[in-house]
Amino acid sequence: MRLLAPALLTAAVVLSACGTTEAPSSAPSQSAGEPVTVTDSRGKAVTLDFPATKVVALEWAEAETVASLGVMPVGVADVAGYRTWDSASPLADDVKDVGKRNEPSVDSIVALDPDLVIMPKGRDETLAGQLEQYVPVVVTEASDASGNLDRLREDTRMIAKAIGRSAEAEQLLSEMDAAFADGRAAVEAKGATGTPFVMADGWLEGSTVAIRPFGKGSLVSEAAEAVGLKNAWTGEVDPQWGLGATDVEGLTALTDPKTFLVYSASEDDVFTTGLAGNPVWQRLPFVVNKKVVKLEPGTWTFGGPRSVIAITEQFVKAATA
Numbered sequence: 001m002r003l004l005a006p007a008l009l010t011a012a013v014v015l016s017a018c019g020t021t022e023a024p025s026s027a028p029s030q031s032a033g034e035p036v037t038v039t040d041s042r043g044k045a046v047t048l049d050f051p052a053t054k055v056v057a058l059e060w061a062e063a064e065t066v067a068s069l070g071v072m073p074v075g076v077a078d079v080a081g082y083r084t085w086d087s088a089s090p091l092a093d094d095v096k097d098v099g100k101r102n103e104p105s106v107d108s109i110v111a112l113d114p115d116l117v118i119m120p121k122g123r124d125e126t127l128a129g130q131l132e133q134y135v136p137v138v139v140t141e142a143s144d145a146s147g148n149l150d151r152l153r154e155d156t157r158m159i160a161k162a163i164g165r166s167a168e169a170e171q172l173l174s175e176m177d178a179a180f181a182d183g184r185a186a187v188e189a190k191g192a193t194g195t196p197f198v199m200a201d202g203w204l205e206g207s208t209v210a211i212r213p214f215g216k217g218s219l220v221s222e223a224a225e226a227v228g229l230k231n232a233w234t235g236e237v238d239p240q241w242g243l244g245a246t247d248v249e250g251l252t253a254l255t256d257p258k259t260f261l262v263y264s265a266s267e268d269d270v271f272t273t274g275l276a277g278n279p280v281w282q283r284l285p286f287v288v289n290k291k292v293v294k295l296e297p298g299t300w301t302f303g304g305p306r307s308v309i310a311i312t313e314q315f316v317k318a319a320t321a
Contacts (some may be wrong), residue, residue, distance in 0.1 A: 041141040051114035051164025065304035069165040077101040081117040087298025088306035145217025145242035183227035183316040192321040196232035200206040201264040208275040218242030260291035
């Protein structure tokens with residue numbers, strides 16, 4: 001199954017880990033009775049009468065972040081997909097599915113009587129307006145290849161303020177920064193600083209394997225670079241997600257024998273099934289040197305801070321093996 005980056009589900013911008021979670025606590029870090037105002041990615045000030053406790057999240061990163069901060073969403077778009085692709089913050093069994101990420105059901109959302117809907121930038125522009133007839137909506141930036149870690153921090157803090165969990169957000173972001181510091185120290189100790197990597201996912205298009213490299217500016221790349229590794233992919237990428245497009249022949253540009261490949265495949269593993277007998281693939285340096293690493297199932301490469309921690313730990317393990 002081919003999974004597009006979240007905003008690419010509605011925009012044809014195809015350029016052609018597992019963490020832990022704590023049980024939600026009952027007491028928010030901000031007063032439950034005070035109004036709260038956040039300014040979202042639209043530049044719109046959204047005022048809530050009190051921090052939201054009944055939240056619907058229309059993208060997995062946002063659902064992960066809400067759950068990581070101790071508030072279990074009442075509804076999430078494509079719950080089954082979330083459970084396959086993002087295990088950083090597991091959802092409770094009673095979380096309701098509100099439809100597809102690119103086509104959620106307004107009726108299903110409204111029926112849950114939420115205090116707040118959180119959705120990513122890049123969705124159908126009419127959706128927020130439809131929902132706002134019934135419930136406040138906050139729109140996250142979702143991704144920005146000019147500074148994705150900074151963007152992630154801003155989105156996390158905005159979500160946290162809306163649900164009364166600002167102190168929890170600072171703790172979560174501190175854990176992410178600690179993972180970077182620990183990873184950087186491990187990479188340095190191994191003499192692996194500057195080791196080149198390429199990150200990709202892929203899918204079958206007929207009999208051809210289409211490969212999507214994660215270039216500079218992607219969230220994965222920024223996490224890996226934060227521990228001192230170097231992204232070897234220099235091809236064109238889109239400005240929001242930092243994603244490119246190539247095929248197996250395009251990977252022949254990667255000639256440094258120190259390069260390792262990390263790939264994501266929580267369902268069909270096309271790097272194994274689609275490329276195993278490909279002679280070009282077999283000659284690539286990271287294949288010859290057995291430096292091909294599959295991310296653990298449930299590692300969402302477009303996720304929140306807990307996903308970033310999982311990604312970081314796996315990259316450090318690959319670079320220091």
